[in-house]
Amino acid sequence: MTWNWEYTGEILPDLLSGLRYTVIATLVGYVIALILGLVWTLLRRTPYPAVNHAVRWVTEFIRSTPLIPQLYFVFFVLPSLGITLSPLTAGIITLGVHYSTYTAEVYRAGIADVPKGQWEACTALNLPKSRVWLDVILPQAVRRVIPTLGNYLIAMFKDSPMLFAINVAELLYAANRAGSVNGQFLEPMTMVGLLFVVVSVISSILVRRLERRYATH
Amino acid sequence: MADVLGSYNQWLAGAWLTIQLTLLGGALALALALVFGMAGASRHAWVRGLNRLYVEFFRGNATLVLLFWFFYALPLIGLRFTTMFAAVLALGLNIGAYGAEVVRGSIRAVPKAQYEATVALNFTPFQRMRRVLLPQAFALMLPPFGNLIIELMKGTAIVSLVGLVDLTRASKDIQGSSGETIAAFSVALVLYFVIAQMLQLFVRYAERRVDRMLGRRLPSEPSLGTIAAGAPGAGVTG
Numbered sequence: 391m392t393w394n395w396e397y398t399g400e401i402l403p404d405l406l407s408g409l410r411y412t413v414i415a416t417l418v419g420y421v422i423a424l425i426l427g428l429v430w431t432l433l434r435r436t437p438y439p440a441v442n443h444a445v446r447w448v449t450e451f452i453r454s455t456p457l458i459p460q461l462y463f464v465f466f467v468l469p470s471l472g473i474t475l476s477p478l479t480a481g482i483i484t485l486g487v488h489y490s491t492y493t494a495e496v497y498r499a500g501i502a503d504v505p506k507g508q509w510e511a512c513t514a515l516n517l518p519k520s521r522v523w524l525d526v527i528l529p530q531a532v533r534r535v536i537p538t539l540g541n542y543l544i545a546m547f548k549d550s551p552m553l554f555a556i557n558v559a560e561l562l563y564a565a566n567r568a569g570s571v572n573g574q575f576l577e578p579m580t581m582v583g584l585l586f587v588v589v590s591v592i593s594s595i596l597v598r599r600l601e602r603r604y605a606t607h
Numbered sequence: 608m609a610d611v612l613g614s615y616n617q618w619l620a621g622a623w624l625t626i627q628l629t630l631l632g633g634a635l636a637l638a639l640a641l642v643f644g645m646a647g648a649s650r651h652a653w654v655r656g657l658n659r660l661y662v663e664f665f666r667g668n669a670t671l672v673l674l675f676w677f678f679y680a681l682p683l684i685g686l687r688f689t690t691m692f693a694a695v696l697a698l699g700l701n702i703g704a705y706g707a708e709v710v711r712g713s714i715r716a717v718p719k720a721q722y723e724a725t726v727a728l729n730f731t732p733f734q735r736m737r738r739v740l741l742p743q744a745f746a747l748m749l750p751p752f753g754n755l756i757i758e759l760m761k762g763t764a765i766v767s768l769v770g771l772v773d774l775t776r777a778s779k780d781i782q783g784s785s786g787e788t789i790a791a792f793s794v795a796l797v798l799y800f801v802i803a804q805m806l807q808l809f810v811r812y813a814e815r816r817v818d819r820m821l822g823r824r825l826p827s828e829p830s831l832g833t834i835a836a837g838a839p840g841a842g843v844t845g
Contacts, residue, residue, distance in 0.1 A: 451800055454799070454804070455799040455803070456763070456764035456775065456799060457764070458767060462782075462795075463793070467788050470789065548668070548669040548670075551671040562669075569679060576679075579675055579676045579679055580676065582675075582676075583673070590666070590668070594667070
């Protein structure tokens, strides 16, 4: 059993088209995670204990259960409620909602990290609530959490192969199909592994740059 | 619902496999994390290089891709594993890489004066680690380790895609045989949640013990630094 370069070249276009879906799922899911995460965080700060506790338990539940059963849940249960989603849409939504519970925790820590004097200054200046959040707290909090949020983009990218479970045509799916059509798994699987390492190493270097750029301490 | 709960044997077997994978993978990850984490805190550049190589490769890869690689590709070049062994290896190597970063960060976070004191007292490198640095670093490692063991537990769901009957696969089987989609997948998610909460209780208990041992209190809510230094829950202020 040796490495076959010709075969590697043949399957490469398939793998790259799979990579396209991986990237789409990761990026769109990330946008959902960023927005929904902020919604969770702000909901947890409302003055209604019922809302706070509900949000806390829902996010805790989503965060501590695995992605694959969640994918099954969204993909197989929602149709029986009358909502039919394509595998890719179901995958993107699940990935986004799953990671929104992580970004919520990041935002929470970022807001807690804003010095207390900033809040006191807002009170002293009698700023309205919307200006306190939009002009004072959030700009400082978001700046602090940008590198951490970058790490979660990488993490989402690495969790995207799980969409394989509901047959999204992403990178791993493409490699698996190429492997089973040709009866040769070594080349496609190794290529997928290498692609993942290359993309994550490059992106973690970029995140480290972000960390230096936005360093506050 | 009755059909779904009636097949409790399948649920229990699935949950047991999930727990087994979590514990075995966790043991492997812990061992790898300590070895490579201490390598990362070494004085010698080539030992630190070893740590970088391990961490970047296994942290940079998706666990599912690693598992498929062990499962489909390596047998072709003569390395044959049982499915269970491949799964434990993939999970342990991946989480071990995150753990190694935690260990390295924690050792570096021990105040420098402690290290200088061991040098002044003429401790051997082994005594330095065993008696002074590790016990203090351990308290810092525990909260991120707690996050990692839950990540590992969640990661075990990938074995359902290579034919092992864990909790996820059991729910799929039961859904297939009973046709009760909502109930089957809801029960699976609830069982995972219960396992996660049990792990969390265990970690909290360990944290309290170590804090008492060292006579200090750690903040109860994770700070930005703890969340920051890595992907899901892998990090330590350093």
